[in-house]
Amino acid sequence: MDIQHLKYLVEVAKHKNFTKASQSLHVSQPSISKMIKSLEAELQVTLLDRSERKVELTDAGKLVFEQAVKILQMVEDVHSSVNELVHIKKGTINMGLMPTLGVMLFPSVIAGFKKEYPQIDIQMAEASGKLLERKVLEGEVDLGITVLPVHSEMFESIPLLKEELVVIADPEHWLSERKFVSLSDLENEDLILFTEEFVLHDVVKQACLESGIEPNVVNESSLWDIVGEMVVAQFGISIVPLSVANRFKGRVSVVSITSPTVNWELALIYRKNKYLSYATREFIAYIQEGKTNYNFKE
Template identity: 65%
Template structure:
């Protein structure tokens, strides 16, 4: 058994397809097939179910896949540790952001870090909160800026920002003259929520349930601007972080504080526990701790 066998096997398992794996690895499909077959022969067991169009892991394949991920991560950590000695104050930070947090971070924190560490590259990619946690867990990115809750057994967390959720209503809504409202007073309203892919969807639904009602969901969207427009056209109300109110340059919407319960939107920096962090990533963590949002 060698590293190359495990690397090919893991990529095929991830892609569930030999062709896609060969394109990513830049290796011919027959070479990958041969390598995985030799691994199966060595272990004397079938790892991949090739009977369907999409390749599936066998029970044994699941076990080997989980162990292979750990082995490959350990090998990557060895290379990273050695590279750190050579590339002092150089490197790359792979950072995942939610679409809303880029505005909060840039230009202050990110620009300041870049001035202090001009030779460190920051690769930023956008995901919704749930995807972002998965990407950090799988090791595709080093760090993620997301919202609570997160799995404390999987991730280390650094608090960045905490703010309240507010009710967004149209300019002729019955709440327009109110400064605050209790969440339970909204039980007969139609809600416009982010889709289930977003953590805020679960936060809002859970808060409503704890206030004694299940929200009537009129629409779901993954686009903040569309949510604002739907509220403005009287299709329903929405619960959003206060910092997002300024995003809606539409005078037909208005934000109202929730008197009870106080619902927090907590932004945190996460990274995987027990994972080697390269120099550049550790420096970014230290910098962001000293320069909170």
């Protein structure tokens, strides 16, 4: 039994005539008759009383007809829902953002997307970069806004923003008189880092090791604001993205790192070889086509 069997039965029952049903369905009368006989053989009952001029449903036929009408309506509802989803642009996107920085950069992006797709709902959750990778991998969120690098064999990534990492120090620190500094010059400095669940933690430590120094980490935090306030309070210095440093403008000195230059790269990631909903694909296309109100560029 398939949908076609039920459709033919319903049409014959409505018209009470094979000829009219065939005209309505644009199918030959023998084809309809053969299909219904096949259905009767499968169910082992007679569905149509063909003895009179008008074809009538038998008791079994009435039962099957009622169920067939419901099933065909459900199938029609499925088609209508999918059509609505695609053409009226509905759906939900589950997105993971890094605390503070993702929120700082993305409100204008999401606002622009919502104007174009008002019926797509975006649900956001905050997590550190490494935790976001896990959430995307395990399907807890569809998309993640995180820091590169990520595992290329597991994730597709769309670069969004590339910033330099800079040193921030309190205004009385010797670095306040410098515009540029090498990482090797920071060997004896007290360093405030982000905790290990942040990709930035690994980026900074790796850059220090490649410069031949072992960073003297005196404190770690998971909050950008606390890191900045600790620098202002002279607990030590920190290495942060320029956009974060600018949040403390006037309260800290910002010094560029010239040897080596260390970059911080923000990206949109999603799991490879995973089905993506219509809404999620539309958001990815929106980012790729450069429709955002935020100028994502190096």
